[in-house]
Amino acid sequence: MKAVLAAAFSLLAASTQAQVITECDWVANPANIAEPWEISTRTFANGAIRVARLDTGGEPVCCASHLLILSPSGNGSDGPVYRQCHVASASPGQGFYAVDIPRLTASYDPARGLLLSLPVYHWHQGVENGAQPIEERMEIRINQASGAVTAE
Template structure:
């Protein structure tokens, strides 16, 4: 049964269109005032604390106010981590991000792999349609890729 479920899940992901997400250097969106409350539920650390993910809530636009902050190696000359933000596109975030359902793993060839639900605004209901957001983080190079499976 487990194999059957895995087969159908893989087939769904292959059949669903994936769209690359905007990954940019940190800017005004990552102000401490924009950390989603409660902080302890909306942040996670990985790789012995070297990598931190945090949900950002910019409040507006309400249909796309949520972004994902990533602090990770490589380190700069002064010792701080790179700071990146994942958004749905260059100007809009997601309608929600559920960090409580994140799945994380490590692949030596690719790096840290994260999968978590992110919301796309549904104008018919005013709510969110949840889809997987997949992120790959290579700590050695600093490369981050993100795909949103709609």
């Protein structure tokens, strides 16, 4: 039991580090959008911003969930506006145990942009024995004017 608790606390300390936002790669394949789409996706800013839960087919088992972020590249002052694609993950190449889209909340600050806040869950060694995964909130800022997508 002490080993499980030690592992959980170790993971909790590691999980409080900022998540990573990367440009889309194989993880963002449309086949990885979790079903049903009505539960796994949300739109904001009159449809200009869309997020979706991605599941890489359960691989790796510990951390197959990511967040897909589709948003405008900016306001057009630096060139044509296009839809950009990003993925939020726990760390480079590794997702979360789970991403909770139904509990996603959003707020808007005109000076900074849209802030998404949602629960994400991290695996630890006790999960396979029925322990709950470690929960934390992931916050992502999307600034439509600049096109910036950042983890906060």
